[in-house]
Amino acid sequence: MFKYVKHTNYPVNIKKKDLRMAKYLITQFGGANGELGAAMRYFSQKFSMPDDFGKSLLNDIATEELGHCEMIASMVHQLTKNASLKELENAGLGSYFTDHGKGIYPIDASGVPFTVSYFAVTGDPIADIVEDMAAEQKARATYENLIDLTEDEDVLRVLLFLRQREVVHFNRFKELYEYYKKKGY
Numbered sequence: 001m002f003k004y005v006k007h008t009n010y011p012v013n014i015k016k017k018d019l020r021m022a023k024y025l026i027t028q029f030g031g032a033n034g035e036l037g038a039a040m041r042y043f044s045q046k047f048s049m050p051d052d053f054g055k056s057l058l059n060d061i062a063t064e065e066l067g068h069c070e071m072i073a074s075m076v077h078q079l080t081k082n083a084s085l086k087e088l089e090n091a092g093l094g095s096y097f098t099d100h101g102k103g104i105y106p107i108d109a110s111g112v113p114f115t116v117s118y119f120a121v122t123g124d125p126i127a128d129i130v131e132d133m134a135a136e137q138k139a140r141a142t143y144e145n146l147i148d149l150t151e152d153e154d155v156l157r158v159l160l161f162l163r164q165r166e167v168v169h170f171n172r173f174k175e176l177y178e179y180y181k182k183k184g185y
Contacts, residue, residue, distance in 0.1 A: 008071045009064070010161040014078040014154045019091035021150050022079035023109060028146065028162070029072040030106025030114035033138040039065035041119035041135060045128045050185055054125060057176055058132075061169050068162060073104040075158060125185050129177045136170035 028034045039062050046058035080088070080102060088097045095111060106114035119135070122128055143163035150156060 008074065009067050009165075010071065010158060012071050012074040012078065012158055014075060014152070014158075016079075016152055016154070017081065017083060017087075018079045018150070018152060018155070019083055019087055019093060021146075021152070021155060022076045023091060023093055023096075024146060024149055025072060025079065025109075025155075026076050026104075026107055027109040028139070028142060029069060029076065029104065031108030031112075031142070032118045033135065033142045034106075034108070034114075034118075035065050035068040035072055035139075036106050036114055037118040038062075038135055038139065039069060040116065041121070042132065044119075044121045045132070048121070048123045048128070049125055050180070050183075054176055054180070057172060061172065064165070064169075068165065071158060071162065075155065076104055077102075079155075125180055126177065129173050129180065132173045133170055133177065136166045136173065140166035140170070 030036055042058045042062035042065065046055045046062065049055045049058060080093075083091075083102075085097065088094060096105070096107070099105070108114075120128075120131055122131075140163055143159055143166060147156060147159050147163065150159070
């Protein structure tokens, strides 16, 4: 069961419009290494974990990743707020606007829509957890690339928070991996 709390894990309050950054940032919503894929990966994999410890951990992290989706979507919305059609076109977002208006749609920075092929569920706890650790590292690397693309302190604070959560998730998955290896899975 989920309990929705009407605030994000970290405050998102971006004051300056930056359409270029919004175009890059959307990749952490719907890109191959983004939060939506992570949430769906962990939620789907939890069912084949061999015990309640693993199921609970994957469910907890999946739920947190959904919260990260909300944070990224909020950032993109705030970065594009009050943008004119001309500004959107000049930023290379004319095609996005054509299909989605100013709605938030899961795509990567190149405009490729989200697909479930971004993640795997093997049914093998060890294989899935190794994939999860790799996914967290790829998301961390993407956040570091995004951090390099902005000087806006409001954006940087949120990106640094999200990057650190990737490190925490990696460590939690590593602990679960070691626990299952000891148990002989």
